[in-house]
Amino acid sequence: MIVAFRVGFLILLIGLWQVLSQNVSRNLIPSPLETWAAFRRMLADNSLFEALGESLVVYLSGYSTACIVAIAIGLVMGTIRPVGKTLEVYAFALAATPRVAFIPLIIVFLGLGFEAKVFVVFLGAVMPILVNTYAGVLATDQNLNEMARSLGVSRPRIFASIVLPGAVPFIVVGLRIGATIGLINTVVAELYTAVGGLGGLLARYGNTFRMADYFVIVLSLAAIGVAVTETLRYLELRLNRWRGPN
Amino acid sequence: MNQEASVGRAAPLAAKSEPQVVLDGVGKSFGTAARARTEVLRDMSLEVREGEFVSLLGPSGCGKTTVLRLVDGLLAPDAGRVTVFGGDPTPGPELGFVFQSFRLIPWFTVRGNVEFALAPTGLSRAEKRERAERYIELVGLRRFAEAHPHELSGGMSQRVALARALVTEPRVLLMDEPFASIDAQTRELMQAELMRLWSSSGATVLFVTHSVDEAILLSDRIALMGPRPGRVLENIEVEGLPRPRWSYDVRSRPEFVDLRRRLWERIRQLVLEDPESDFFGRGTSREAQ
Numbered sequence: 249m250i251v252a253f254r255v256g257f258l259i260l261l262i263g264l265w266q267v268l269s270q271n272v273s274r275n276l277i278p279s280p281l282e283t284w285a286a287f288r289r290m291l292a293d294n295s296l297f298e299a300l301g302e303s304l305v306v307y308l309s310g311y312s313t314a315c316i317v318a319i320a321i322g323l324v325m326g327t328i329r330p331v332g333k334t335l336e337v338y339a340f341a342l343a344a345t346p347r348v349a350f351i352p353l354i355i356v357f358l359g360l361g362f363e364a365k366v367f368v369v370f371l372g373a374v375m376p377i378l379v380n381t382y383a384g385v386l387a388t389d390q391n392l393n394e395m396a397r398s399l400g401v402s403r404p405r406i407f408a409s410i411v412l413p414g415a416v417p418f419i420v421v422g423l424r425i426g427a428t429i430g431l432i433n434t435v436v437a438e439l440y441t442a443v444g445g446l447g448g449l450l451a452r453y454g455n456t457f458r459m460a461d462y463f464v465i466v467l468s469l470a471a472i473g474v475a476v477t478e479t480l481r482y483l484e485l486r487l488n489r490w491r492g493p494n
Numbered sequence: 495m496n497q498e499a500s501v502g503r504a505a506p507l508a509a510k511s512e513p514q515v516v517l518d519g520v521g522k523s524f525g526t527a528a529r530a531r532t533e534v535l536r537d538m539s540l541e542v543r544e545g546e547f548v549s550l551l552g553p554s555g556c557g558k559t560t561v562l563r564l565v566d567g568l569l570a571p572d573a574g575r576v577t578v579f580g581g582d583p584t585p586g587p588e589l590g591f592v593f594q595s596f597r598l599i600p601w602f603t604v605r606g607n608v609e610f611a612l613a614p615t616g617l618s619r620a621e622k623r624e625r626a627e628r629y630i631e632l633v634g635l636r637r638f639a640e641a642h643p644h645e646l647s648g649g650m651s652q653r654v655a656l657a658r659a660l661v662t663e664p665r666v667l668l669m670d671e672p673f674a675s676i677d678a679q680t681r682e683l684m685q686a687e688l689m690r691l692w693s694s695s696g697a698t699v700l701f702v703t704h705s706v707d708e709a710i711l712l713s714d715r716i717a718l719m720g721p722r723p724g725r726v727l728e729n730i731e732v733e734g735l736p737r738p739r740w741s742y743d744v745r746s747r748p749e750f751v752d753l754r755r756r757l758w759e760r761i762r763q764l765v766l767e768d769p770e771s772d773f774f775g776r777g778t779s780r781e782a783q
Contacts, residue, residue, distance in 0.1 A: 394597075395591070395593060398585045399587070399611045402614065413599075
């Protein structure tokens, strides 16, 4: 039923797109069919896959590094209270700073190549994951904690059985926010450092008014976003299976 | 064994005749800032013998739960001394704890929750499983072994918590108003269930309750506590109610009725005379009229 509604809404959107493309002047908006043709063309000359591959490598390298580093630091900060209390001020400050502000600095240190791009993605994704992981550990159910202590259960065991599973919903939220910001930063990095990947094509087609090609890139980016967040949602569902279907 | 005790063997063997749990002049306060500091217990003394069922009865906020935490070794006293099995208490399999709010791990099954208590024991995987199975069966939840806590009713949840506390076969069972958040009918069944389990395990029980009826029904002895800062005001032996008490209607016995009246009068008096209580002064003014 919901699936039918979703498909219906998609058809509505495409219809709206068609209407807009016919009524906005000077071909600023390509029609769905023109976009489809551009998509076919870009598949045929392989330019889309090349750019997609380049962007995905940057994105996934930066994002996965951010996941590992952020979860590790967040868990340590949450578990060892003095560490957490010392670092949290700085973590929150950094999380609130627009991290694209660091791009000039990153270019100075890492140049315009792959490392710089990966680092921009990393920097965008790392803070929301870290802050959420930290919050998740702090939100540990103290009643369960006391129950486990009263049984004489060891600290590592309490961590594995109570603290970590309790923090999972928070961590997954962080992963989702991080995934979105990481994708944004992938495009930003490709625009500001050596121009390449999907971000590079976006700039090129946008600047030369090849709007159908440009739309293909925008939709590809949206598709990556959907794929990543859906994967994370599936992960979340699996990890929360104990809650039962509701 | 008495002979061994008399020739002066080390405390553990002589412990049979010694009290198993001793609180001696215990004081405990919470809060660090001088102004927010609350004195919960002052000069609290209590002795519980092996195999005895003792209820701590008193108005809310008199530190009953704190006593259990001290006996379990989750807290250390500020003053005085707590002795369990002749030494300092340490949380572990020897001491079972049943909480009012069940405290089941939501992402574990019933079996997982019960087995969790066996983690610190040296039992093998198979032994843990077998033991958990036995206790789940004992509380009548075999069909629910694979269920998660959100699928259970309050009474079932507390039975799981009871199984978890019993599965380590503790020598002392600490129970903190375990039936307070269960509906009245289930509570009565659970009380009978507890008596049955207790009579077969022989464990010492320290049972916190604010229900006079429950205290009389279950206990060998009732330690009546006064309002904060709490301490034991009176030890009342429950006499004339032979066990097993689930085999007859305890509540209709004259002994039960008398004791109930006595306890209620004491508690009413305590609350009415406690300057910290909302009811302060109501008792005395009525008497003056």
